[in-house]
Amino acid sequence: MKIWLDDKLVDKEQANVSVFDHGLLYGDGVFEGIRVYSSKIFELEAHLKRLWDSAKVIRLVIPMTYEQMKDALDQTVQANHIVNGYIRLVVTRGIGDLGLNPFLCKQACVIIIAAQIQLYPQELYEKGLKVVSVSTIRNHPMAIPPQVKSLNYLNNLLAKIESLDAGADEAIMYNHEGFVAEASGDNVFIVKNGVVYVPPIQAGSLEGITRQMVMRLAAKENLPVVEKNLTRFDLYVADEFFLTGTGAEVIGVVEIDKRIIGDGKPGPITKLLRKKFFEYAHS
Numbered sequence: 001m002k003i004w005l006d007d008k009l010v011d012k013e014q015a016n017v018s019v020f021d022h023g024l025l026y027g028d029g030v031f032e033g034i035r036v037y038s039s040k041i042f043e044l045e046a047h048l049k050r051l052w053d054s055a056k057v058i059r060l061v062i063p064m065t066y067e068q069m070k071d072a073l074d075q076t077v078q079a080n081h082i083v084n085g086y087i088r089l090v091v092t093r094g095i096g097d098l099g100l101n102p103f104l105c106k107q108a109c110v111i112i113i114a115a116q117i118q119l120y121p122q123e124l125y126e127k128g129l130k131v132v133s134v135s136t137i138r139n140h141p142m143a144i145p146p147q148v149k150s151l152n153y154l155n156n157l158l159a160k161i162e163s164l165d166a167g168a169d170e171a172i173m174y175n176h177e178g179f180v181a182e183a184s185g186d187n188v189f190i191v192k193n194g195v196v197y198v199p200p201i202q203a204g205s206l207e208g209i210t211r212q213m214v215m216r217l218a219a220k221e222n223l224p225v226v227e228k229n230l231t232r233f234d235l236y237v238a239d240e241f242f243l244t245g246t247g248a249e250v251i252g253v254v255e256i257d258k259r260i261i262g263d264g265k266p267g268p269i270t271k272l273l274r275k276k277f278f279e280y281a282h283s
């Protein structure tokens with residue numbers, strides 16, 4: 001396995017970072033998870049834009065141009081013979097001292113790992129997920145903004161732990177006002193009376209690239225798509241409920257807090273959008 005480290009491909013065994021890297025010491029850095037479908041990097045521009053935006057917010061200078069990053073990603077995918085897989089692109093603040101000051105870190109560190117992907121088991125796509133509302137709220141917008149895909153995922157991790165403790169597959173997180181934000185690593189959608197509803201980004205979610213794509217695909221199918229603040233009530237009485245994300249793609253939710261959604265199986269619009277997403281990704 002070859003890993004991209006800073007400015008070149010190295011063997012996995014040589015892909016080591018310093019214990020003084022602030023990515024490790026403080027979770028100081030940004031990342032992207034990107035799919036490769038049929039040897040093509042999926043929605044590369046959108047992922048790079050999000051990475052650069054995240055870096056700008058945390059005042060991190062990515063030590064490469066867009067074109068150099070694209071080339072590094074291509075080289076890593078090719079060197080590992082990935083046809084259908086997953087890329088983890090990480091930019092850490094780099095090596096500093098034990099203090100917080102990020103400006104003492106001379107150069108950000110770029111890591112690219114291209115590998116196979118571990119998806120949810122097929123059975124869960126057919127049966128749908130069971131989720132729970134968790135008490136951990138999504139980051140307040142005046143803390144680290146939820147749109148920043150930073151290396152510090154502890155808030156979402158706490159949510160994930162709550163859901164696992166409850167015996168559920170996933171966590172639904174709310175914001176400081178009680179509106180639905182997102183799942184621990186996926187965006188939330190519901191369907192009610194033929195309308196597809198999705199919480200606005202300002203409710204505290206990452207601007208998911210799968211979310212954007214699914215909204216576009218739904219519109220193409222002449223389904224009305226409405227961005228609107230949602231409450232727990234809206235989720236409980238939804239006709240359909242699904243999550244979207246790079247890893248999960250589109251996956252149905254059939255139970256939340258012991259309330260069964262629809263007839264307890266992923267609904268027709270969920271299945272249609274999953275199929276359209278698959279076709280688009282492989283086209």
Ligand code: PMP
Nearest residue numbers: 185186187206208209210245246
């Ligand atoms: N929300 C969070 C917190 C995420 O980490 C992710 C990515 N796994 C998503 C939503 C979905 O975003 P995308 O569709 O770009 O993968």
